Ligand SMILES: Nc1ncnc2c1ncn2[C@@H]1O[C@H](COP(=O)(O)OP(=O)(O)OP(=O)(O)O)[C@@H](O)[C@H]1O
């Protein structure tokens with residue numbers, strides 16, 4: 380039994396190791412990462428392609444399991460949960476935003492936003508839902524279908540859906556990866572507002588220093604390890620750090 384985790388981390392991993400494959404096909408996607416994602420903060424995960432960003436996010440969010448080490452949502456250790464309880468935890472305490480918006484084309488915007496809760500037989504808090512619809516700026520699009528929306532608007536629907544159940548933490552993997560820079564900016568501002576005005580917690584994987592600059596803190600991965608953390612990032616400071624990581628990559632034997 381591990382010691383209880385008492386600080387205000389919405390999510391964390393401790394000594395996280397994830398190995399894919401066996402023997403000569405073995406890949407250590409995570410090689411001993413310990414990091415916490417504080418509540419009511421916006422954290423970005425950056426690093427070169429293949430450095431383990433998506434793996435870290437998937438394991439922290441209970442979409443994939445660690446080979447060793449621990450992943451926690453609040454004080455709940457995920458490996459201790461059976462499938463049913465893990466499904467419930469993901470449903471009730473975690474929201475997801477992916478690069479592909481994953482909206483259902485036959486449903487309206489309003490129906491897409493509440494879909495996970497409807498499937499779960501849960502009722503969204505009406506006041507929260509109203510606030511959310513205004514924050515994402517979709518009030519005049521509620522009865523449209525996704526195909527009638529721009530990419531940025533569709534991703535804002537996906538963001539509203541992720542927050543509808545008031546989850547403890549929302550994980551986003553490259554949420555602006557399919558958007559032009561203006562739509563991307565809208566979605567990033569939206570994620571920032573959910574944290575700063577609504578006290579939500581966001582963890583976002585991104586390649587883009589401009590996107591990372593919206594976060595309160597950036598953590599940097601290289602080769603499955605945590606190599607740096609940066610508070611109050613700017614696009615320039617993140618870009619400089621990325622360049623030095625790339626140089627280190629290139630110098631490897
Ligand atoms: N299902 C899998 N099976 C085998 N290897 C995998 C699997 N998923 C990821 N990997 C490997 O683990 C390493 C980390 O992958 P991961 O997807 O976490 O990287 P990433 O930092 O998200 O990269 P990108 O920026 O390209 O999305 C890579 O070497 C990748 O090839």
Ligand SMILES: [Mg+2]
Nearest residue numbers: 432433434584
């Ligand atoms: Mg990835």
